[in-house]
Amino acid sequence: VRTLTAGAILLIIALVLAAARPAWAVDPALMSDPVLQARYEVLIHELRCVQCENNSLADSDADIAADVRRQIRTMLAAGKTDQQIKGYLVSRYSEFILFRPAFSWRNAWLWALPVMLLLIGIGIAVRVIRQRAALVDNEDGDISQT
């Protein structure tokens, strides 16, 4: 009887594990070519679902996301480059569809801002440190004079 219950428990655990598919597997479609499949996976993680905008195409089970994924597979199979595919979708849905915005003069400030903030911060830190150092020197001087 004991081995039977142990077996039953093991069976239940196995079934639960088997049912727990990875969370990203919204899209069970596979491309025949593993190289294309790899590019496909990267693309659908970099592109936004146009309806549920905080999800990527890979995360979304919306119909439109499935349609766009199918379109991407079709274009990959037709030999389009990643740039062509992204370019096509941007021309239809605007740059908003890219999670990583392309570098352009229009959004250069977006990329430059963190560097600029860091430089400003370093500048302020250097000034404060110099002032404090000068203060300490003066105090030493004052002490030695009296």
Next chain:
Amino acid sequence: VPLGVFLGLVVVLAVGINHSHDVGVLKSPLVGHEIPDWQLPVLTDPTKSLGSRDLKGQWYVLNYWGAWCYSCRVEHPVLLEAQREARVQIIGVDWVADVADENAAALDMLSRLGNPYSKVVTDRDGRTAIDLGIAQAPESLLVNPQGVIVYKEPGVITAEIWRREFLSRLPPQSTTPAAGAGGS
């Protein structure tokens, strides 16, 4: 300096709040450009088709909808009223990827609630929707006789939106589509 920082923050936040209503609205890059060529089967007779080339020289509204789409029902009376005004023809695109009897459901909805469309076509695999930058239903494009998309409504058309965004863009004495609305 603290005042400067404060004012700077006020400016940044004010701009952010001002633009907050834009968040989540995809500005279609197709507006102002010629509509990508489309051709779709007619709902009542799939052996026939209708496309952008057939509609050259006419104003039309391309309205993506579906019998499954709740917001489309909210929009429906506005479209019926628009059809009665007859300022511009409305082409319906019954859009869905994977509902088995969407054709029947669409026809049923139109016969029960009224048909605001001069023609209804179907986009079953959703390829044309992607090509036209459609993200959800309902969405509508206003296309001029040259085939240029002059406006896109990324959601439900209300009576006010119809007046402000669609009618205002049509030529003043635009007649019924049967008479060949718009210039040549």
